[in-house]
Amino acid sequence: MPNILLTGGAGYIGSHTAVALLARGHTVTLLDNFANAEREVPDRLAQLTGAEILVVEADIRDVETVATALADQNIDAVIHFAALKAVGESEADPLLYYEMNIVGTIRLFEAMQKAGTKNLVFSSSATVYGQPDASPILENAPTRVQNIYGRTKLVMEDLGADLVRTGFLKGVVNLRYFNPVGAHSSAMIGETPSGVPNNLMPYITQVATGERPYLQVFGNDYDTPDGTGVRDYIHVMDLAEAHALALEYILQTPGALTVNLGTGTGISVLDMIHAFERATGRTIPFKISPRRPGDVASYYANPSLAERLFNWKAKLTVDDMCRDSWRWQARRAGINDV
Ligand SMILES: NC(=O)c1ccc[n+]([C@@H]2O[C@H](COP(=O)([O-])OP(=O)(O)OC[C@H]3O[C@@H](n4cnc5c(N)ncnc54)[C@H](O)[C@@H]3O)[C@@H](O)[C@H]2O)c1
Structure with a gap:
């Protein structure tokens, strides 16, 4: 089974996806700088799944460390969760969001290129649709970015698709999440919003x-x-399962695609x-x-x-x-x- 590296793998959606991947027999490596994750998450995942959890504590912008992790673990695909995600903060500090989300993604691509890792599943967001003309929303609905956070997601989607078109990557799936909620039923992992929750x-x-x-x-x-x-609220374990299936799909079917994840x-x-x-x-x-x-x-x-x-x-x-x-x-x- 493939070896998968999860950037931001100790965070909310990443940690649940790790559970879903392990249940399907994949090997996972978590790469996280723990800026927005609890340090106990890898231990809790190990306890929950009985699996060995490899952890690389690093920033995605550290090309050498990320490339080494990809090569050492023989990684077949990356699931890229690591990002800043607060809309209000993105409007207050656009350069921080360009740096962490866009530059961070470019650095990750550099590391993937160095290590020869060619497949990616990417955390995008339904926020890219902005004010939709109508619901239900299909993937070909116009994108109407309304804030810097949404802008960074759209740019990151486009970067991945460009690298597939030009042959630097084989497969990219952009997953546009609607409203993730819930936690693993064990209550051992979940969302830990800091300050007043936005959601x-x-x-x-x-x-x-x-x-x-x-x-x-x-x-x-x-x-x-x-x-x-x-x-459209979606349980995080359903979302996690979708990542595992999207990853298995893209490993078999090269190309770039964008897919909604909602109920x-x-x-x-x-x-x-x-x-x-x-x-x-x-x-x-x-x-x-x-x-x-x-x-x-x-x-x-x-x-x-x-x-x-x-x-x-x-x-x-x-x-x-x-x-x-x-x-x-x-x-x-x-x-x-x-
Ligand atoms: N939660 C949502 O409602 C939602 C909705 C749509 C899209 N998304 C996207 O899904 C992804 C995961 O979201 P989440 O809710 O799990 O967020 P989260 O903050 O819980 O997880 C992100 C993880 O990335 C890590 N991280 C951040 N910057 C990093 C860096 N530079 N280097 C290494 N690690 C870094 C954090 O420590 C954290 O563990 C994000 O890209 C987010 O934009 C989330």
């Missing part, structure tokens, strides 16, 4: 633990069934609050606030390409997403009655 689920779970008094719901006058924003179902903020209450028995107090500038009413994927190419479909339900997010957050907060 709905970490916010809900922090209200459930009592860390925050209530949830702010931004807008209840959108043109959606209950007036609140609709998004194809839109869930409103109120739906999610009620699902969380149902799945966990906790009450989530909330207050309606004005709409946030730039927020879109409704946003969900057409995931049929992923099904056609990778034979992948999201399987886990909204209740699974709520239950697993809660188990993870409750465990971190020292709450044992879950």
Whole structure:
């Protein structure tokens, strides 16, 4: 089975993908600078999977170290998660985002070229669609970048496709994630947002633990069934499984492609609050606030390409997403009655 290197492999999506890859018999090496990951993650992964987890502590911009890791571990493909991901921060410090995401990706490509590694799966984002004309969104919908973070994702997608076209890489899959949520059902790995969460689920779970008094719901006058924003939430283990299948596909089928990863179902903020209450028995107090500038009413994927190419479909339900997010957050907060 192939040897895979995961940049940002100790982070939220990377660590779950490592579990999915190991379950399918791949060998994984995590490369991370631990800027946004807990140091215990590799040990927890080893405990969870029973596998040996190779870890290289390095920045993706360190070409020599990355090239050496690729060559020493005989790496067949890279899954590139390492990036900065906060939209607000990207607008406040564009050069930092160009440096970490775009220059970082160029340095990674240099290292891959040195080591002769020619296949890549790349973490992109549905944010590249900006304000879509309609949902469900297909991969050929226009890209309308609205912030620096989204810009870096689009540039990174294009760089990979250029290197395939010019023969420097064999295969690249750009995976456009919709809204990843949840955690491994063991509650041993999960998302660890620093500061006030930007995303709905970490916010809900922090209200459930009592860390925050209530949830702010931004807008209840959108043109959606209950007036609140609709998004395509996808369980991180479904997302992880899709990476493993995308990787196996690209190793067999050279080329560059871009694929949505979502469930194809839109869930409103109120739906999610009620699902969380149902799945966990906790009450989530909330207050309606004005709409946030730039927020879109409704946003969900057409995931049929992923099904056609990778034979992948999201399987886990909204209740699974709520239950697993809660188990993870409750465990971190020292709450044992879950
Ligand atoms: N979580 C989401 O909602 C979401 C949605 C769409 C796309 N994405 C993309 O998916 C990828 C993974 O996201 P995540 O949620 O797991 O984020 P994360 O912050 O949990 O993981 C990123 C990992 O990369 C590491 N890292 C960052 N910069 C690095 C560098 N220069 N060198 C080495 N390691 C570095 C961090 O320490 C962290 O472990 C990112 O590229 C992100 O933009 C995430």
